[in-house]
Amino acid sequence: MTCVATPTLVKGSRSTRSTIALKILMAVTGLVFIGYVLLHMYGNLKVFAGQEAFDEYAHHLRTFGEPMLPYGGLLWVIRAVLLLSVIGHAYSAFALWSRASKARTHKYVMMKAVTATLSSRMMRWGGVALLLFVVFHLLHLTTHTINVNGDPGSPYERLVSSFQPGQWWVAVIYLLAMLALAMHLRHGVFSVSQTLGYSNNARSRARANFAGVFLAVVIAGGFALVPLSILFGIVD
Amino acid sequence: MKIKLKIWRQPNAGTKGAMHDYDLAEVSEDMSFLEMLDLLNENLNEQGEDPVAFDSDCREGICGTCSLMINGQAHGPDVATTCQLHMRSFKDGDTITVEPWRAEAFPVLKDLIVDRSAFDRIIQSGGFISANTGSAPEANNLPVEKAKADRAFDVATCIGCGACVAACPNGSASLFVGAKITHLGELPQGQPERDMRVVDMVAQADYEGFGGCTNIGECTAACPKEIPQDVISQLNKDLRTAMKHGH
Amino acid sequence: MTESTTTRVSDAADYFTLGDAIADTKAPHDVSVPQMWEERKAHANLVNPANRRKIKVIMVGTGLAGASAAATLGEAGYHVESFCYQDSPRRAHSIAAQGGINAAKNYRNDGDSVYRLFYDTVKGGDFRSRESNSWRLAEVSASIIDQCVAQGVPFAREYGGLLDNRSFGGVQVSRTFYARGQTGQQLLIGAYQALERQVAAGTVTTHTRHEMLELVVVDGVAKGIIVRDMVTGEIETHLGDAVVLATGGYGNVYFLSTNAMGCNVTAAWRAHRKGAYMGNPCYTQIHPTCIPVSGENQSKLTLMSESLRNDGRIWVPKKKEDCAKDPRDIPEEDRDYYLERIYPAFGNLVPRDIASRQAKYMCDDGRGVGPEVDGVRRGVYLDFADAIDRLGLEAVKTKYGNLFDMYKQITAENPYELPMRVYPAVHYVMGGLWVDYDLESNVSGLFVAGEANFSDQGANRLGASALMQGLADGYFVLPYTIANYLAHPAERIDESHPAVVEAKQAVEERINHFLTVNGTRSVDSYHKELGHLMWEYCGMERSKEGLTHAIESIRELKADFWKNVKVLGTADTLNQSLERAGRVADFLELGELMCIDALNRRESAGGHFRAESQTPDGEAERIDEEFAYVAAWEWGGEDGHTPVLHQEALSYEAIEMKARSYK
Incomplete structure (x- = not known):
């Protein structure tokens, strides 16, 4: 006698071991990034206040919290949080990615996307692109390993010299990255709301969608202003 | 009208399949898509060729038995089940690609028929309210706010067809699970088991091999009952609440 | 033909043999109709909770009746094996019922009561239902709503949060509970969830994509069933202490109907061929x-x-x-x-x-x-x-x-x-396997629930009463009456028993036959032709001439079917033509019996309208002095043998039998 149905039911299930827990990890770390890029973008805009203000701002970031914190302490705290977030975000992304590819090994001959936005379909590769950009960005403006230009003592000079028309490709890399960031944020912000359970009706879902577009435009746009302004000589 | 069909043929679960081409004439616009396949099968039977196996039962859009990926869309181009799709949605001379639902959790049994028993096991894991027969209190003892009752009904219209999984690039069952979580979670009767229900159902869905949700919304677009994406957010919220409660 | 009313020769005299009269022996007739169910429950045998898990019940069908019965028996602790041809229990055709479910709750304060619901049911059924059963149906109706609400069935509600009602055809009170136009779906999902809960609890095992093809009967006692695994083609034997058929109606004998494509009579018909009587097969609801x-x-x-x-x-x-x-x-x-x-x-x-x-x-x-x-x-x-x-x-x-x-x-x-x-x-058939008050057929240990039994609905069913009957049988009637039987179950047999071997062999031979005929016509073409005959001659209006023609035509069609059907493929795979061939073979035999039943019943009652029996203004004319009985047909044997008619007289004490008028 064969019993076909009910081979197994999961025993001792835990919320923390679920795919949704992975998604929550991704959403929370994503929120950290959203907060960080918002502040980072705000700080970057100081460049429009001139060299002194910008360098002062950069210096202040390092002395922030003294004497409770050592010189540069806050930055290291932020870096640590960001590093952990990157690990968490990437881990959950790759774990979910691998689950998804295992969930359908036999692909369709024909498959149409009906409502999916481009940004929602670009999350994974866009995320990888952003990760590579962050590495480039750190090597460029934090560790000064590549494309060394200007006085290392003045962040303003380093910045402005990096985006001169003579090496337009640096600006292009940054601008492309901002496009990727915009797309990642457009879907990411909505996704955070979905995953954390804040868009469980039509109105809140519409709000979450709007927030995604809004933050994408504000943050990526704000960042992009700097290289664009330098490229076109508005800031020099 | 005349149409060309490209259909997935696979003799059984253990054998490899392939797409096959068929020409079909004398298709009328008033036929449903499945009646068109019936006609194809009558012809194949006539020619001594094994008819195409596909699932269907009520043919009025409610039992959830029919499936089919039609031209890359679950249940075809209309917001309806395949049995309610009519040939008037196609044009003379069209080529129509027909494939089974594709998901590891929905293995193909033959041709266009897949095994969706994973959905039953998800329900077994917690998709119910424990109310033994005979133990129920008088029905009107517990009024239910109309808005909640209506929402519970709206999401309880899920027919378990699996289109959400089929359309999802991640092969996720989140819409199916979310619909049940929301249905039972909206009602006062569903509260005592709410935390364990979501934890168990999500664990079972994971175990069956469904993917995670990336909130892109293809499931909702494919759902013949138009279950909204809200239910996935509700599902996530309920799981987070259960997590907070230590489950 | 003699015209004396008492001894008039049946129009169908050439087609059947008259057998002994039968009667329901289970309803306690020493009390009045309203007390019967209480009395029956009070004196029914019980099964000790500790013994229940050793008792195996075979449940065929997972619609409202089958799923609710399996869940309830599982909750009680019995070991239940549940079968359905669909890929999931949730797909049973109860799901398609739209309108609602009746219950004598009187929430509208419009004068409803158990008596009123009973009255409407019996009157609606044109005085051709068994009074005791119809009363019980009305009596348990209110508990069904309580049960479903507790399960989370999202019935329509008013702004105050209380349950809403609407009115339905044939009645003057508002007693129908509904969930928009999907009441059947919501009720079935409720029962399905209760069933799956028991699967998780280990009391119920579900066998989906399994079709019952034979009943195993030993000395008039049902012992189990033979099923075909529709995916692998394997022929399996399942033996138990009781068999319940909750396999729905046979409306698909008309080919075009509102039934699902897979709805069929095979389980019931196989039981009929093994001795179970078929009650009022001609009662069809249009x-x-x-x-x-x-x-x-x-x-x-x-x-x-x-x-x-x-x-x-x-x-x-x-x-x-x-x-x-x-x-x-x-x-x-x-x-x-x-x-x-x-x-x-x-x-x-x-x-x-x-x-x-x-x-x-x-x-x-x-x-x-x-x-x-x-x-x-x-x-x-x-x-x-x-x-x-x-x-x-x-x-x-x-x-x-x-x-x-x-x-x-x-x-x-x-x-x-x-x-x-x-x-x-x-849309629905009131006819079905004959059962007594305990829902037990004349084959001991074979119970029949829901639309599959000849039902509490008489010659016509009122709207919103099918859901009520399915759930009444499954939740509140069968669990009591089957316990009475299971308290002293018959001896079990094993798979080597000659009855099992023979039943299994018969199934295999039939399958082999279909696959080796190599004829020229498809299964569907026969089904369509049968359906056309049935709709034309055994549909909304029936006449002696038409029915006689239909019987002869069906016989010819049947003979041709067995010689000339074309079924491709093999037995050991998923083979939908083969599945359909078996079903159509049984529909052909059923169609013939339906026509014989219709021909014999030379009166108009409810869904059965005989052209020869109408009032001067064209309304149905019932002939109580001749036809106030349930026609319970016994299988006569293969071709050349005629079915045997057993009559169960209907009498009414709680309601006065009178002409039905809606004018």
Whole structure:
């Protein structure tokens, strides 16, 4: 006698071991990034206040919290949080990615996307692109390993010299990255709301969608202003 | 009208399949898509060729038995089940690609028929309210706010067809699970088991091999009952609440 | 033919043998009808909770009756093996019931009571149901609503949060509970979830994509079933202490019906061939409001809920020349709201059989609407223009939106602008396996629940009563009555028993036969031809001449089927033609018996209308002195043997038997 149905039911299930827990990890770390890029973008805009203000701002970031914190302490705290977030975000992304590819090994001959936005379909590769950009960005403006230009003592000079028309490709890399960031944020912000359970009706879902577009435009746009302004000589 | 069909043929679960081409004439616009396949099968039977196996039962859009990926869309181009799709949605001379639902959790049994028993096991894991027969209190003892009752009904219209999984690039069952979580979670009767229900159902869905949700919304677009994406957010919220409660 | 009423020779005399009269022996007849169920429960045998898990119940079918019974028996601790041909228990065709479920709750304070529901059921059934069963049905109806609400069935509610009701055809109170137009779905999902909960608890094992092909009977006692695994083709034996058939109705004998494609009579018919009596097989319900047939290749008919008749008005043009016109161009004075005209008291809410027959008459009179199929327009208007004026578009949308959408999807016409076209179609069968008060057939240990039994509905079923009966049987009747049987179960047998071997062999031989005939005609072509004969001669109106013709034609068709059917493929795979061949083979035999039953019953009652038996103004004429009995048919044997008719006399003590009038 064969019993076909009910081979197994999961025993001792835990919320923390679920795919949704992975998604929550991704959403929370994503929120950290959203907060960080918002502040980072705000700080970057100081460049429009001139060299002194910008360098002062950069210096202040390092002395922030003294004497409770050592010189540069806050930055290291932020870096640590960001590093952990990157690990968490990437881990959950790759774990979910691998689950998804295992969930359908036999692909369709024909498959149409009906409502999916481009940004929602670009999350994974866009995320990888952003990760590579962050590495480039750190090597460029934090560790000064590549494309060394200007006085290392003045962040303003380093910045402005990096985006001169003579090496337009640096600006292009940054601008492309901002496009990727915009797309990642457009879907990411909505996704955070979905995953954390804040868009469980039509109105809140519409709000979450709007927030995604809004933050994408504000943050990526704000960042992009700097290289664009330098490229076109508005800031020099 | 005349149409060309490209259909997935696979003799059984253990054998490899392939797409096959068929020409079909004398298709009328008033036929449903499945009646068109019936006609194809009558012809194949006539020619001594094994008819195409596909699932269907009520043919009025409610039992959830029919499936089919039609031209890359679950249940075809209309917001309806395949049995309610009519040939008037196609044009003379069209080529129509027909494939089974594709998901590891929905293995193909033959041709266009897949095994969706994973959905039953998800329900077994917690998709119910424990109310033994005979133990129920008088029905009107517990009024239910109309808005909640209506929402519970709206999401309880899920027919378990699996289109959400089929359309999802991640092969996720989140819409199916979310619909049940929301249905039972909206009602006062569903509260005592709410935390364990979501934890168990999500664990079972994971175990069956469904993917995670990336909130892109293809499931909702494919759902013949138009279950909204809200239910996935509700599902996530309920799981987070259960997590907070230590489950 | 002799015309003396008492000894008149049956019209079907050549086709059957008269057997002994039978009677229900289980209902406690020493108490009055309202006390019977309490009395029966009070004295039924019980099974000790510790012993229940050792008792195995085989449950075939997972619709409202099967799923609710399996869940309830599982909760009680019995070991239940549940079977369905669908890929999931949730897909059983109960899911398609739209309108609602009746219950004598009297929430509307409009004078409803158990007695009223009982009265309406028996009157609606045209005094051809068993009084004791109908009373019990009404009695347990209220508990069903309680149970379903506790399970989380999202019934429609009022703003105050309490349950809403609506009224339905054939009654004058508002007692129907509903979940928009998907009540059957919601109730079935409730029962399905309860069933799956028991699967998780380990009391119930489900076998999906399994079709019962034979009943194992030893010395008049049901011992188990033979099933085919529809995926692997394996023939399996399942033996137990009792077998329950909750396998639904056989409306698909008409090929076109509102049943699901897979609905079939095979389980019931196999039981019939093994000795179980078939009760009133000719009692078929034709639902008045279905979407009309549109073409040759149509595979099924879609019902539009009867609830539409609450607000929609049915009419045809007064003049034949208006039939092809746009209905919006036909002025009010040229419209014939025929139900309101003929039946002013009930108007559009007359019972289903009456509404159906009148629609047929209008179309036969040449006043039908819609496209001509075979030269006749078969459709009448169901018009919501007045309702939209009176209630507003939004209110109509809320109440009927999904039905309107469905209509539009199928016909490509917008019912908010154009009146819908409807026509009767086969929807439900009141006939089925004969059972006693305990729902046990004459084969000991074989229980039959829901639409599969000959039911509490008599010759016609009221709207919103099928869901009620399915759940009443499954939740509240069978669990008590089967326990009475299981308290002293018969001895079990094992798979080596000659009865098992023989049953299994018979199944295999039949399958082999279908696969080796190598004929020229497809299974569906036979099914269509049978359906056409049944609809034409054993449909809304039946006559001696037509039925006799049908019986002879079906016999020829059957003989040809066995010689000339073409079934491809093999037995050891998923083979849908093979599945259908077995079902059509049984439909052919059933169709013949239905015609014989219809021919014998030379009266008009409920859904059974004999042309020879009508009043001067064309209404159904019941002949109580001759036909106040349940016709329980015993299988006579293969060709050349005639079925045997056993009569169970019907008498009424709680209700006065009188002519049914809705005027």
